[in-house]
Amino acid sequence: MKMTSTFGGTAAVLSTLALAVLSTNAAQAANLNPTFSLDANVELDTDAIDSGAGSTEYSQGGRVEANLRGEIRSEQYFVRGKGTLILAKDSDTHTDDMWVQFGQDRWDLQFGRFEGIDLFPKGKDTLVVHAGGGLAQVYEANLVRGRAGTDGGQIALHLQGDSGLRFELNTLFGDDNVDGTDEDAVSGARPVIVYEGDGFSARLGYEYQQVDLIGGGEIEKEGFGAGATFSLGEALVNLNAAWLDDQTQGSNVDEVRSYGANVIYGRFGAGLIYSETELAIGPDPDVTTAYAAYTLPLFDIDNASVTFAVSGSTADNVGVDDSATGVRMRLNYTF
Structure with missing residues (x-):
């Protein structure tokens, strides 16, 4: 009986923690404004x-130029990215811009091609x-x-x-x-x-x-x-x-x-x-x-x-x- 009671209490605690984590993640995701x-x-x-x-x-x-842009931002930080595909008239296809940038309003780092x-x-x-x-x-x-x-x-x-x-x-x-x-x-x-x-x-x-x-x-x-x-x-x-x-x-x-x-x-x-x-x-x-x-x-x-x-x-x-x-x-x- 004691093992059953302990297992049941542990399961209840784990379930509560899992719900709390899921709720926190959902709240954070909602605040990121992608x-x-x-x-x-x-x-x-x-x-x-x-x-x-x-x-x-x-x-x-x-050429035809296609641009994909995305950004996700929290209260302090952001991550943004861009990809540009070039379809040239001479049948050449290549990437123009392709980068990831992250940081905050005062500073950021950018990696890639830009x-x-x-x-x-x-x-x-x-x-x-x-x-x-x-x-x-x-x-x-x-x-x-x-x-x-x-x-x-x-x-x-x-x-x-x-x-x-x-x-x-x-x-x-x-x-x-x-x-x-x-x-x-x-x-x-x-x-x-x-x-x-x-x-x-x-x-x-x-x-x-x-x-x-x-x-x-x-x-x-x-x-x-x-x-x-x-x-x-x-x-x-x-x-x-x-x-x-x-x-x-x-x-x-x-x-x-x-x-x-x-x-x-x-x-x-x-x-x-x-x-x-x-x-x-x-x-x-x-x-x-x-x-x-x-x-x-x-x-x-x-x-x-x-x-x-x-x-x-x-x-x-x-x-x-x-x-x-x-x-x-x-x-x-x-x-």
């Missing part, structure tokens, strides 16, 4: 590009064609910005301060270079600080990239980027500057200094980029590129638009590829 969203869009570009090769090239490209803070925003850059055949380079402080390749990944720390200050430390984990050895845990680091005020923001960042190559040698580069964004009436203006120091042994490029300014006014946007490349051997090339774009709704249909874009560029000390022009018509439909 959200989920799915969206997609199709974008199609029809181009005519004259890159100085002697004839104009006509092409059509595009883009960090843009230190050189180009505004309405629907089409930007640079002359120079790659000899006159343009540096946008984005070597370690992200979306690492097949073998690489990213780990980023975000801090949110008072008075509009925020900080991002983005790192490349492993190697995103196809010729890299993948033997270094960290192949790039990119700290960025941003201040955001009323109608004004400023950004400053540094990046360092070091990749050991499979055939021997290494890539070693460091750079700085700075800029400001502000409102000018109803227009939004971006001013950018970036400097690259290429320390790679055997590279003919010593430094690249790039400057940009652009404006967005309603459906219209225009920009100008000037860049100087300092070579170890030979005359130093430079390139100047202007671009503009205008977007119209397509038959006044919601979520459908057509954008007309143009770009023109000239370069010095580059040989035959000293000019480039292009026009583009982009159709976009979000569904």
